Amino acid sequence: MAQRIDVKDLDIYYGDFLAVEGVTMTIEPRSVTAFIGPSGCGKSTFLRTLNRMHEVIPGTRVEGSVEMEGVDLYGPGVDPVAVRRQIGMVFQRPNPFPTMSIEENVLAGVKLVNKRISKSDAADLVESSLRGSNLWEEVKDRLDKPGAGLSGGQQQRLCIARAIAIKPQVLLMDEPCSALDPISTLAIEDLIAELKQDYTIVIVTHNMQQAARVSDRTAFFNIAGTGKPGKLIEMDDTSTMFSSPTEKATEDYISGRFG
C-alpha cells in the first residue's frame, strides 16, 4: 500500500499570483522524500497540492498534473475528498479534535465512512493504529481521556495514528516536528523510519539534519526574491544532495550560508 507520485510541470496560483512554478518530480513509493528550502519558497504550498488541501483557500488553482500511478489527481472524475483519503496529512501543530477522546480521535476518519464499525473491529483498529504510531503503550490505559490532554509529542503521534487509521497510500507531513521538543522529535523521526516500510512519505522540514537523518531523497526549493514564484532547484538522493549537490544555491543553503 504505497504508490508512486509523478508531478509534471506544476504551476500553483493564488488568484493571479504565481506561487510555485514548473515543478516536475517523481516521488518513489516506500521511501521518505524531504522538501527543504528557505521560508516562503513554496514547499508547504506544493505539499498541499499533493492531496488537494490547498483548495481550502479560495482562489487557488493549479496547472500541470499530479499523477498517482498514472491517474491525474486533478483529472475529471476525481473527487478531492477521495484524494485526501488516499493521501493523508499531518500538520505542523498537532491538532487532535479537542472534544474527542483519544480513541474517538483515532477513529474520527474511519467513522466518516463506516459508521457501523463493530466494537471489536474499532478496538482492534485503535490498537493497531496507536501501535503503528508508537503511542499504544503510553495511552492504552486512558483511551477515553481527551486527546488534548496529551503532551505535544504524544498529540502529534496521535495525529499520525489518526491519519494511518484510514490506511492511506501516501502520508504528507508538513513540518511535523517544528512545534516539538528534541525528545519528541526523535520519537517522531524513529516513527517515520518505521512507517516507510508501508507508506510513501513526504516530509517538509526546516531542519536540515532532520532531512539528512530521515529521508531517502531530498528536494530543494528556492525563491529568487519576494513576489517571485518558488521553484524546485534540484532533487536527488539525500546522501548526494548533502555531499555533492549540483547547484550552487543548494550548497549555499545546506552549508548554512543563507535561509
Add this chain to the structure above:
Amino acid sequence: MSTTAPPTGKARSRSASGRAGDRGMNRIFRLVSTWSGALILATLAAVAIFLVLEAWPAISLGGEELGEQISWFPEDTSIITFVGPLIFGTLLAAFLALILATPLAVGVALFISHYAPRRLAQALGYLVDLLAAIPSVVYGLWGILAFAPIVYPVWNGIAETLGWFPLFEGPAADPPRVMATVAVVLAVMILPIITAVCREVFLQTPKLHEEAALALGATRWELVKTAVLPFARSGIISGAMLGLGRALGETMAVLMILSPGFLYSFAIFQAGQQQTIAANIAAQQPEAPPLGVSALIATGLALFVITMAVNMAARAVVARRKDFSGAN
C-alpha cells in the same frame, strides 16, 4: 481591593505604583472606580428590595381581599394561583419560540460562516447584527398587521389535520391572535440574536481542526459535524439561552398579538387561552389600583427569578463541558 490579595487581575502592575503611591488623585480615582463597582451591587440589591417592598402588600394579603379590590383579579385565589398560569404561558411562549428559532439560527449561522461566499458572508453578518437591534415593538407591529392576517389558513390546516395532538387542538381562531402566532413572531425576533452568537463561535473554530477533518477526507458537512459543531456546542447553548432570556421577558410582541386568557392550556391555535407575565403587566398596569400594581410587581418578581434561573442553568451547562471544550 486589599494589598494582601494576590495580583490575579490580567492587567495589573503594582510595581510602579503600589500602596506607597496611593495618595491624592491616585487614591480618589481608585476609590471612585471601586465605589462604582459597589454601586452596581447596590443597584441590584435595590432592584430586589424595592420589588419585594412594593409586591409585599399583594403577597401578604389573602385572595379574598385581592379579589375585592382588583377588578381583574380572579376571585378566591391567592397570588400563587394567580401567577401560576402566567408562568405557564410565559414558559410555553418562550420554549416554542426557542424550538422554532434555534435549529434555524444554527443553519443560518453555518450558512454565513461556512457555506456562503466570503464577500456575501460579511454583508450577511452585518445584516444579522442590524436585525438583532430592531426594536421589539416593530416586530410586534409586523406580527399583528402583516403576519397574522395571512397565517390563519396555515393554523387552520394544521389544527384540522393534527388536531388530536393537544398542542394543535382546534378550532383555530380567526383572527389568529393566538400563541402559535406569538411563538413565530418571538422566534423571528430571537433568530438574529442566536444567529449572531453562533456565527461568532463558528468563525472561531480553529483552522487547525478544520484542516484535520479535511485531511481525513471529510466532506463539507462532515467537516462541520466533526470540527465545527462539537467545538461550538457551548456557544450554541449560550446563544440559545440568550434568546430564551429575551423571549421570556418579551412584552410588546405578545401584548400586541395575543388575545389573553388565564388557563393552563396547550391549545396554541385557540384564542383566550394563555398570557405571559410581561404582557400581563404592561396590559394591566396603566389602569391598576395600587394593590393591583403590587400584585403585578409580584408577578414581575417571579419573572425575574425565572430568567435568573435560566441564566444560571446556561452558565452551569457551559461550565460543565469545559474540559472537553475547544480551549487548548
Add this chain to the structure above:
Amino acid sequence: MTTTPDLTAEQRTDAVRTALAQADPGRHRKDRVMTVIIYGAFVLAMIPLVSLIWTVLANGLERFDWYFLTVSMRGVFGGMDAGGIYHAIIGTVEITLGATLISVPIGILTAIYLVEYGGGMLAKWVTFFVDVMTGIPSIVAGLFALSLFAFFFGPGIRLGIMGSVALAVLMIPVVVRSTEEMLKLVPNELREASYALGVPKWLTIVKVVLRTSVAGIVTGVMLAIARVIGETAPLLLTVGVIDSINYNLFEGRMMTLPVYVYRQYSQGYVPCNDPSAVCIEDINFQRAWAAALALILIVMILNLLARLISRYFAPKLRG
C-alpha cells in the same frame, strides 16, 4: 489494500482510478442534502426578516416626511390627516440621553475597577452580578423604576427620568462588558512604559489606557444606546403617554418613539361617519408604521456610526 506489488502497471492504475473516483455516493448525497438544508434554513429565515423590513418601508414611507417629523399629536383626533412624532423624538432623545448620562460613568468606572484594580472578593461579586443584570427582562427594569419612585413620591407618578433610570439598569451591564473587553485589549507594556516614566497610576489609566481604547468604548456605548432606544415596555410603565411636547425630564409624562408606535397601533381603526370631513380610517396604523420606520432608521444609524468609529479610530492592537 487495493494493490499488491505483483500487479501490472495497468491494474495498479485502474485500482487507483477506482479509489479516487467518488468512492462513497452515500456520503456525497448526505453532504448535498445538508447543503440544501442549510441554504434552505437561510432562505426560510430571511423570508420573515426581509418581509419585516419591506413592510415597514412600504407602509412607513407613505407618511414619513418633514411634516411628520416636526409636529406633535396635540389637538389631533379622529381620522384627521395630521399629527407627527416630534414630541416622541424629543422624549426618546432626552430619556435615552438621561440613561446614558447615568450608565456610562458607572459602567466605565466599574470596568476600570474590574480591569485595573480588581482581583478581590468584591470584583468577583461585581462580575457575577453584572452577568445577572444582563439577564434582567426590560419590563422588570421598568417595574424597578416604578417601585423606586412610587416608594418615595407615592403611587401613580410618571416622569421622564423614571424611564432614564429603567433604561440605565439595562444599559449598565452592556457598557461594563464592552468597556472591559476594550480595556483588556490594551497591552500591559503600555501601562508599564507609562509607570516607568513616573506617571501615576490614575493618570496612566486616563491618558494611556482610556486614550488607547476610547474608540472601542465609544462603539460599545453606542451599541448599548441602540439596544435600549427601542425599549418599549419599561417606558410604557414609567413614562406613560402624552400627545403634546414635554421638554422636562423631571415633570410629567413624556412620549417616546417606541411607545408612540404601540399607542398608535392600539388606537386601531377610526370610524368615519361624517362624509364632509377629511377622515382616514387607518390613519393610526399609518402613523405607527412611519414611526416604526423612524425608529429603525435611528437604530441603524447608531449601529453604522458605531461601526465606522470602531473601524476608523481603533488603534491597531490585534495585529
